[in-house]
Amino acid sequence: MNTKGKAFKYGDNVDTDVIIPARYLNTSAAAELAAHCMEDIDAEFVSNVKAGDVIVAGDNFGCGSSREHAPLAIKTCGVGCVIAKSFARIFYRNSINIGLPIVECAEAADEIGAGDEVEVDFDTGMITDKTTGRQYKAQPFPPFIQNIIKKGGLLASIKEG
Amino acid sequence: MGMTMTQKILASHAGLDCVEAGQLIEAKLDMVLGNDITTPVAINEFRRAGFEGVFDRDKIAIVLDHFVPNKDIKAAEQSKSCRDFACEHCVSHFYDVGKMGIEHALLPEQGVVTAGDCVIGADSHTCTYGALGAFSTGVGSTDMAAAMATGKAWFKVPSAIKFELTGKLPKNCSGKDVILSIIGEIGVDGALYKSMEFTGEGVSELSMDDRLCICNMAIEAGAKNGVFPVDDITKAYINGRCEREYKVYEADADAVYERTVKVELDKIVPTVACPHLPENTRPASELHDIKIDQVVIGSCTNGRMEDMETAYKILAGKKVADGVRCIIIPATMAILRECVERGYYTAFIDAGAVVSTPTCGPCLGGYMGILAAGERCVATTNRNFVGRMGHTKSEVYLASPATAAASALTGYITEPKEA
Numbered sequence: 001m002n003t004k005g006k007a008f009k010y011g012d013n014v015d016t017d018v019i020i021p022a023r024y025l026n027t028s029a030a031a032e033l034a035a036h037c038m039e040d041i042d043a044e045f046v047s048n049v050k051a052g053d054v055i056v057a058g059d060n061f062g063c064g065s066s067r068e069h070a071p072l073a074i075k076t077c078g079v080g081c082v083i084a085k086s087f088a089r090i091f092y093r094n095s096i097n098i099g100l101p102i103v104e105c106a107e108a109a110d111e112i113g114a115g116d117e118v119e120v121d122f123d124t125g126m127i128t129d130k131t132t133g134r135q136y137k138a139q140p141f142p143p144f145i146q147n148i149i150k151k152g153g154l155l156a157s158i159k160e161g
Numbered sequence: 162m163g164m165t166m167t168q169k170i171l172a173s174h175a176g177l178d179c180v181e182a183g184q185l186i187e188a189k190l191d192m193v194l195g196n197d198i199t200t201p202v203a204i205n206e207f208r209r210a211g212f213e214g215v216f217d218r219d220k221i222a223i224v225l226d227h228f229v230p231n232k233d234i235k236a237a238e239q240s241k242s243c244r245d246f247a248c249e250h251c252v253s254h255f256y257d258v259g260k261m262g263i264e265h266a267l268l269p270e271q272g273v274v275t276a277g278d279c280v281i282g283a284d285s286h287t288c289t290y291g292a293l294g295a296f297s298t299g300v301g302s303t304d305m306a307a308a309m310a311t312g313k314a315w316f317k318v319p320s321a322i323k324f325e326l327t328g329k330l331p332k333n334c335s336g337k338d339v340i341l342s343i344i345g346e347i348g349v350d351g352a353l354y355k356s357m358e359f360t361g362e363g364v365s366e367l368s369m370d371d372r373l374c375i376c377n378m379a380i381e382a383g384a385k386n387g388v389f390p391v392d393d394i395t396k397a398y399i400n401g402r403c404e405r406e407y408k409v410y411e412a413d414a415d416a417v418y419e420r421t422v423k424v425e426l427d428k429i430v431p432t433v434a435c436p437h438l439p440e441n442t443r444p445a446s447e448l449h450d451i452k453i454d455q456v457v458i459g460s461c462t463n464g465r466m467e468d469m470e471t472a473y474k475i476l477a478g479k480k481v482a483d484g485v486r487c488i489i490i491p492a493t494m495a496i497l498r499e500c501v502e503r504g505y506y507t508a509f510i511d512a513g514a515v516v517s518t519p520t521c522g523p524c525l526g527g528y529m530g531i532l533a534a535g536e537r538c539v540a541t542t543n544r545n546f547v548g549r550m551g552h553t554k555s556e557v558y559l560a561s562p563a564t565a566a567a568s569a570l571t572g573y574i575t576e577p578k579e580a
Contacts (some may be wrong), residue, residue, distance in 0.1 A: 013349055013350070013438060015544075015546045015547075017525070017526075017546040017547070017548060017549050018546065018547055018548065021526065021548055022198075022525035022526050022527055022549075023526055023527070025198045025227075025228075025525075025527075026228060026232070026233060026235035026236045026239060027235050028201045028202045028205060028239070029240075040547055040548040040553045041547070051516065059350055059352065060349060060350040060383060063349060063350070064283075064285065064298060064380075064544055064546060065284075065285050065525070065544075066199065066283055066284055066287075066299040066301055066303040067198065067199065067287040067301075068199065068202050068283075068301035069198075069202065069302060071301075072202075086350065086353065088353070088383060089353065089354050089383065090285055090299050090300060090301060090352070090380075093300060093301060093304065094301035094302075095298075095305065097301060097303035097304060098301075098303055115349075136507065151399055153303065154303050154304065154307050155206055155209070155210035155303060155306060155307055156210070158210070158307055158310070158311060159211065160203055
């Protein structure tokens, strides 16, 4: 499995309130949520993002609220992967649970520039910046989590045992 | 190797003698919580996965608190989906309008959670119940759905930071100033993935409302949970509230901590977190030239009885400054009722404040106090991110109820004389 697309770059502590503002939390419909993804940090995001694109950010991505609407909005608007220096723990857990690939890699998060063409191979953990030609190796998921992803999310993994 | 208090609770709920930091475990849950925002997503997942029943109707709590009384048609639909699900599965702890309160004030008050419990909630401030000596952490809706079906959740056992409290708080300070000071020191990811374990002689100087407020904001330092030891103050609070038996866990004497942070309570000053991160803390005394448009006193962080009492002492017989909207939101119906009985409600109105029924409303920019571009609010809530309470160009300053009430009277951020 992999994703390939353009990088959207943000800083540290991107919180769930800017990923999906609470004024839109009166719905749980994924498509409606996706229409407002990143609205309060980057009003142009939704009109520019294409399937397979990658969000690149600093430390503590997804901090704040436990709203699963945040990774759901990101996934539904087509983002193929989020690369960050670190993730807030509930966001990390929610992303895995709904099947949004997320990768921790400080070097890649620092060096990948906005608009760079990026490819992420989830099987090997290899991140390639095709614009600069640089490659980065991220930690693969531990087996416990790989299993959840392989089964297609937490609930599917429980149903299949 | 010794275990922290959190590790002991987790080990016990995983049926293990011993766990260590980094270990993946599956733990049995004593309570699974959701609200009107997160439960509808969980219900979708629950149904999509084909689950038919809940694991234990007495161990699920669904609280309608964020957008109720329903703020609009969509919110009404969400509340209805929670109500229908609770009815279909005979969920014992379902709290609708008239009975509800802000979840993290309500569940401890009603004895739905107690010491020694292992609790998850689809709300990030579920970490509040650590104040009772429970392991309690926020998760997402999918985790809630799975837990409602299985009664279990997986956890990576956290390492811990020990916060050693000494001394006694000055009269104009409360738990809010303690936790804001700590977040200012360690940062919004200072405890990422870890437990914050509060210990030391200073613990006995903190009321239950102070402890609930401190644990509530553990998430604002990135923590998995915050936890206080169980002492006489905890027992006095728990007794008579919870029908279930509680269990007391204590950290081993040789428990391993990543580090120890000393917190001298007598050196705490009224503290404000400036926009747009809870770690941007400054003494309230340095911010006296910040003019404000609104004050909010309430939320799962500071809508409890002591917070109301503090606001009353400062506002009674005085007038909210011209140009300031002061919104007071008691966190539960019991607290609201007590405010009426003690005469606080009348005093708040006479001071020019408005009083709402319980809701999370303004804290997350839902309703009941949304800010326009350029407006500033001093709030006793827990987050001051960009756009948190309204327009992306509005500003939220996080503070204690005492600082918020004192600021409401002057129209500027004001250091309170006494809490």
